[in-house]
Amino acid sequence: MNEKTVLITGASRGIGKACARIFARSGFRLVLTCHKNRLQLEQLKTELEKEYGAPCLISAGDAGEEDYVDALFCELEHFSDTLDVLINNAGIAHMGLLQDMTLDEWEQVIRTNLTSQFLCCRRAIPLMLKRHSGSIVNVSSVWGSHGAACEAAYSASKGGSSAFSRALARELAPSGIRVNAVEFGVIDTDMNGMLDASEKQLLCDEIALGRMASPEEAAKFLYDIAVNHPYLTAQVLTFDGGWM
Numbered sequence: 001m002n003e004k005t006v007l008i009t010g011a012s013r014g015i016g017k018a019c020a021r022i023f024a025r026s027g028f029r030l031v032l033t034c035h036k037n038r039l040q041l042e043q044l045k046t047e048l049e050k051e052y053g054a055p056c057l058i059s060a061g062d063a064g065e066e067d068y069v070d071a072l073f074c075e076l077e078h079f080s081d082t083l084d085v086l087i088n089n090a091g092i093a094h095m096g097l098l099q100d101m102t103l104d105e106w107e108q109v110i111r112t113n114l115t116s117q118f119l120c121c122r123r124a125i126p127l128m129l130k131r132h133s134g135s136i137v138n139v140s141s142v143w144g145s146h147g148a149a150c151e152a153a154y155s156a157s158k159g160g161s162s163a164f165s166r167a168l169a170r171e172l173a174p175s176g177i178r179v180n181a182v183e184f185g186v187i188d189t190d191m192n193g194m195l196d197a198s199e200k201q202l203l204c205d206e207i208a209l210g211r212m213a214s215p216e217e218a219a220k221f222l223y224d225i226a227v228n229h230p231y232l233t234a235q236v237l238t239f240d241g242g243w244m
Helices: 014-025 038-052 066-079 103-129 152-175 197-205 215-227
Strands: 004-008 028-034 056-060 085-088 134-141 177-184 236-239
Touching: 004 014, 004 066, 014 028, 014 038, 014 085, 014 215, 028 038, 028 066, 038 056, 056 066, 066 103, 085 103, 085 215, 103 134, 103 152, 103 177, 134 152, 134 215, 152 177, 152 236, 177 215, 215 236
Parallel strands: 004 028, 004 085, 028 056, 085 134, 134 177, 177 236
Antiparallel strands: none
């Protein structure tokens, strides 16, 4: 138990929180981050340590900021001598016409959704190289491949995430490190909180399976990709219930 370590960004709620539970149940040491919801992260840490005995390091900050990520990895290296899995899950959405979007808003979306993945991967790679193994899974979106009206910045950031994952996987494969991405469809998280019941139903009607996925279903898929399938790398896998 607790011989392997996973870092999950955006872990205070939604997919990230569900991921933390699955990895804790599977015997991983946990490094969990969020941007602003430290209280929720502290509560999750207490729950996971009590239920599963999982050692848990928590940290709150902007994963798109270089100084924060550098400080996070300094803490991580004192907490664990290895990093086996990185789940880059931190992300935000932005809806609105591109012509009305400010540069600050654009940069915030790109920084949170894409730059954070670059920064965390850059610091994770040397730790994984020590053992000539590791697995990185980047959370992307179907909009990264298909694009969504009124979500140009979000679509651009997720398209970048998918391309980044493919390229990095080929760079790291000779070193035994796998990199994959998952383009999620509609997951029943707070990110869809702006939709009312009728809007959610209309959205579900467009999905072949007729419903949103739960955060737990999404997390199980991320865990499976991260931990199993040693020959799987450089893939961008779609998890959308037949939506696209």
